[in-house]
Amino acid sequence: MLANITGEHEGIFLHRSQQEPLLASGREHLAQLLGPTSQRTEALSRFEQYACDLWDGLAEIYDVAKIWFTVVEFIAQGINERPPSLVVRDNERLNNPDWFQLPEALGYVAYTDRFAGTLQGVTSHIDYLRELGVTYLHLMPLLRPRTGENDGGYAVADFRTVREDLGTIDDLAALADSLHQTHIALTLDVVLNHVADQHEWAIKAQSGQQKYRDYFHMFPDRNIPDTYEENLPEVFPDFAPGNFTWDEPSQSWIWTTFNSWQWDLNWANPDVFCEFVDIFAFLGNKGVDCFRLDALAFLWKRAGTSCQNQPEVHFITQALRAAMRIIAPAVIFQAEAIVAPTDLVAYLGVGEHAGKDSDLAYHNSLMVQVWSALASGDSRLLATALNASEAIPPTTSWATYLRCHDDIGWAIDDVDAQAMGLDAFEYRKYLSSYYAGELEGSQARGAHFQTDLSTGERRTSGSAASLAGIQAAVESSDTHLLTTAIDRLMCGYSMVLGYGGLPLIYMGDEIGLMNDDRYLQIPEHAADNRWLHRPMMPWPAVDQRRDSSTLAWQVFTRMLALISARKHLPALHAGIPCIVVATPNPAVVVFHRAHVDGDLIELYNVSDAAQTLPTSSTGPLAGHHVTEVLSNSVISLDTPTITLEPYSVWWLTAQLT
Ligand code: GLC
Numbered sequence: 001m002l003a004n005i006t007g008e009h010e011g012i013f014l015h016r017s018q019q020e021p022l023l024a025s026g027r028e029h030l031a032q033l034l035g036p037t038s039q040r041t042e043a044l045s046r047f048e049q050y051a052c053d054l055w056d057g058l059a060e061i062y063d064v065a066k067i068w069f070t071v072v073e074f075i076a077q078g079i080n081e082r083p084p085s086l087v088v089r090d091n092e093r094l095n096n097p098d099w100f101q102l103p104e105a106l107g108y109v110a111y112t113d114r115f116a117g118t119l120q121g122v123t124s125h126i127d128y129l130r131e132l133g134v135t136y137l138h139l140m141p142l143l144r145p146r147t148g149e150n151d152g153g154y155a156v157a158d159f160r161t162v163r164e165d166l167g168t169i170d171d172l173a174a175l176a177d178s179l180h181q182t183h184i185a186l187t188l189d190v191v192l193n194h195v196a197d198q199h200e201w202a203i204k205a206q207s208g209q210q211k212y213r214d215y216f217h218m219f220p221d222r223n224i225p226d227t228y229e230e231n232l233p234e235v236f237p238d239f240a241p242g243n244f245t246w247d248e249p250s251q252s253w254i255w256t257t258f259n260s261w262q263w264d265l266n267w268a269n270p271d272v273f274c275e276f277v278d279i280f281a282f283l284g285n286k287g288v289d290c291f292r293l294d295a296l297a298f299l300w301k302r303a304g305t306s307c308q309n310q311p312e313v314h315f316i317t318q319a320l321r322a323a324m325r326i327i328a329p330a331v332i333f334q335a336e337a338i339v340a341p342t343d344l345v346a347y348l349g350v351g352e353h354a355g356k357d358s359d360l361a362y363h364n365s366l367m368v369q370v371w372s373a374l375a376s377g378d379s380r381l382l383a384t385a386l387n388a389s390e391a392i393p394p395t396t397s398w399a400t401y402l403r404c405h406d407d408i409g410w411a412i413d414d415v416d417a418q419a420m421g422l423d424a425f426e427y428r429k430y431l432s433s434y435y436a437g438e439l440e441g442s443q444a445r446g447a448h449f450q451t452d453l454s455t456g457e458r459r460t461s462g463s464a465a466s467l468a469g470i471q472a473a474v475e476s477s478d479t480h481l482l483t484t485a486i487d488r489l490m491c492g493y494s495m496v497l498g499y500g501g502l503p504l505i506y507m508g509d510e511i512g513l514m515n516d517d518r519y520l521q522i523p524e525h526a527a528d529n530r531w532l533h534r535p536m537m538p539w540p541a542v543d544q545r546r547d548s549s550t551l552a553w554q555v556f557t558r559m560l561a562l563i564s565a566r567k568h569l570p571a572l573h574a575g576i577p578c579i580v581v582a583t584p585n586p587a588v589v590v591f592h593r594a595h596v597d598g599d600l601i602e603l604y605n606v607s608d609a610a611q612t613l614p615t616s617s618t619g620p621l622a623g624h625h626v627t628e629v630l631s632n633s634v635i636s637l638d639t640p641t642i643t644l645e646p647y648s649v650w651w652l653t654a655q656l657t
Pocket of ligand 1: 154405406
């Protein structure tokens with residue numbers, strides 16, 4: 001191991017002439033290790049294709065010559081163990097590499113137990129997912145967590161076993177198979193930054209085994225931790241202050257960025273890298289199509305920095321990605337890096353990492369900007385922030401979303417805010433107060449999550465429906481407020497589906513599910529109000545989607561209309577950039593997506609009043625008869641202005657349907 005804890009490298013670059021023989025002998029080694037798999041030739045040619053990416057990623061971090069053959073051995077084992085049915089899937093994916101970028105692609109995110117009780121239960125709800133048009137299912141953490149508090153499963157005690165009450169690893173493979181038969185891909189979380197204190201690596205480290213102590217960051221005293229702390233933010237200041245935890249049995253301070261029982265892994269140790277190649281191969285060979293790389297931004301620690309978004313994170317991802325491309329080409333990566341807008345694009349690969357980093361990354365900035373525009377009724381900050389974002393490699397995609405299982409951190413960039421004449425700090429405060437329902441005119445029913453005492457900033461919990469005002473309207477039985485709130489929710493979701501990328505529907509949003517405060521009765525959940533927006537799927541309410549007098553029907557039918565319109569719009573392919581067009585009326589957001597088969601112009605009135613806009617804002621469509629695809633009606637854009645009703649959405653295309 002040459003990279004040390006401070007993250008400084010000690011000159012591990014091999015000259016190309018030294019590297020080439022090792023690449024060639026790596027291929028030889030792989031050829032010897034591969035069993036009589038039908039994929040032998042294909043696997044070897046994939047190795048030839050991706051060995052350099054793997055090597056280059058490893059070489060930035062480790063003494064690559066020392067670990068090269070070990071990594072090749074893990075790869076060989078992964079290939080040898082790949083079931084033939086998944087090899088068929090590999091070939092399908094290789095022929096359709098943009099499967100997750102297509103306008104038909106639609107994600108759904110759910111907790112197994114809260115959605116369907118067990119993994120077998122999920123199988124019995126596949127029809128529901130198909131009805132919605134889902135092609136990508138992210139089941140929230142389901143690997144065996146620690147007992148007691150476990151951060152919603154993000155404290156993993158065993159990466160090869162399923163949480164007992166959800167089923168077995170065979171149930172997981174069977175579910176993946178059933179999903180595949182209905183053209184749904186399966187996504188699973190793999191937490192890279194930490195493991196539970198009850199994971200066998202942690203237990204062995206605790207008992208003093210040096211091999212496993214080296215898997216973690218353990219310090220005998222506070223000297224080094226205190227130096228790091230000077231620059232480290234706190235993720236959970238309320239219930240897990242500080243980034244280090246004293247561990248009595250090992251007499252060490254352990255790096256614990258999140259909770260005290262989530263031990264950060266030491267990625268400067270190549271053994272940790274190899275362990276994860278093995279874990280990915282194991283789960284990939286059970287049929288998992290995509291790994292959501294949890295807490296990716298935190299992997300590399302460097303003194304004097306916030307220990308987030310360090311360049312090494314991208315070399316590690318590149319090496320893991322290359323290894324999986326060789327083992328299981330059907331598998332893709334989704335980065336979970338909820339970071340500042342300026343750091344976000346890097347997770348999809350920029351510069352030397354283009355096309356070699358993750359395939360998908362959450363568009364945290366879009367999510368924040370949509371809620372911000374819906375609060376302020378002003379689209380200018382959204383336009384500034386989104387247009388400032390660097391283009392993503394055309395083979396990758398944003399994962400777009402309105403809500404997820406986590407809180408909303410108000411990631412408004414200081415520079416973007418300044419450009420709009422806003423004080424970023426005050427504006428973030430405004431958003432958290434607005435969504436907690438503390439401001440005049442706000443119908444939101446969110447809750448404050450964590451307060452950073454040094455800055456006074458607060459994040460927000462709450463379901464999409466409750467944040468959009470549906471809960472307040474239902475509680476006050478005000479039908480006008482309810483209509484407006486549903487329109488507001490759908491305006492937000494339309495931007496998520498219309499921006500371009502893989503849209504993720506968070507379980508229950510499709511029927512307007514509201515906050516659920518029953519988490520307060522569960523001792524392990526009570527202190528963490530993110531459980532407010534992690535309800536059980538109320539299947540009787542879901543059944544009401546067929547009854548036009550219900551809220552479920554109103555939201556579900558509109559969601560379905562959006563989803564089915566989306567599928568037929570080539571301009572929504574994720575590889576195409578979205579331009580946010582400046583308009584004279586700041587209450588209207590205009591997205592322009594250009595495509596050879598016809599441009600798509602999307603208009604969103606983000607305010608609760610009717611808004612008039614010059615027709616010229618529809619760019620190339622102005623002056624023409626166009627189709628508004630959501631209502632399937634023809635509109636003449638030959639008048640000087642157009643008027644949009646409160647929160648209304650128009651998706652305009654020149655193509656007549
Ligand atoms: C990710 C998860 C979050 C969890 C954290 C630590 O951010 O989304 O729920 O608390 O990682 O694993």
